[in-house]
Amino acid sequence: MTFVPTVLFVCVHNAGRSQMAAAFLAHLAGDRVEVRSAGSAPADHLNPTVVKAMREIGIDISAASPKILTPDAVQSSDIVITMGCGDTCPYFPGKRYLDWKLDDPAGRDIDAVRLIRDEIEQRIRGLLDELGIPAQP
Numbered sequence: 001m002t003f004v005p006t007v008l009f010v011c012v013h014n015a016g017r018s019q020m021a022a023a024f025l026a027h028l029a030g031d032r033v034e035v036r037s038a039g040s041a042p043a044d045h046l047n048p049t050v051v052k053a054m055r056e057i058g059i060d061i062s063a064a065s066p067k068i069l070t071p072d073a074v075q076s077s078d079i080v081i082t083m084g085c086g087d088t089c090p091y092f093p094g095k096r097y098l099d100w101k102l103d104d105p106a107g108r109d110i111d112a113v114r115l116i117r118d119e120i121e122q123r124i125r126g127l128l129d130e131l132g133i134p135a136q137p
Helices: 017-032 048-056 071-075 110-131
Strands: 006-011 034-039 079-082 096-099
Touching (some): 006 017, 006 071, 017 048
Parallel strands (some): 006 034, 006 079, 079 096
């Protein structure tokens, strides 16, 4: 049985950055990584500009919905990647934490969101390299 790492992406509203990151990782890693995302103060729905920017590159996240961050989600993940949730993310010893400084797409136009999207994709590809998991085409 091959080890399948669990990666949790966390931001405040779980409506933009963390959703894009989760979608990229699921798209590029397939079933070789378990992917989760959550927010410390989840929004009611995804940022429509984020949904549009992801659809442009063939990834449909329109069915996703923001989820609340729980201590259990953190505890059951191998890698926790925060994106501006500050001190609200619970800390558990032995977990690997990464903090990705990324602009918040909230209130941004499509051009700005595309730049954030593309930076997230590069970080996800780097994470896959680090984990020794080749990206799917």
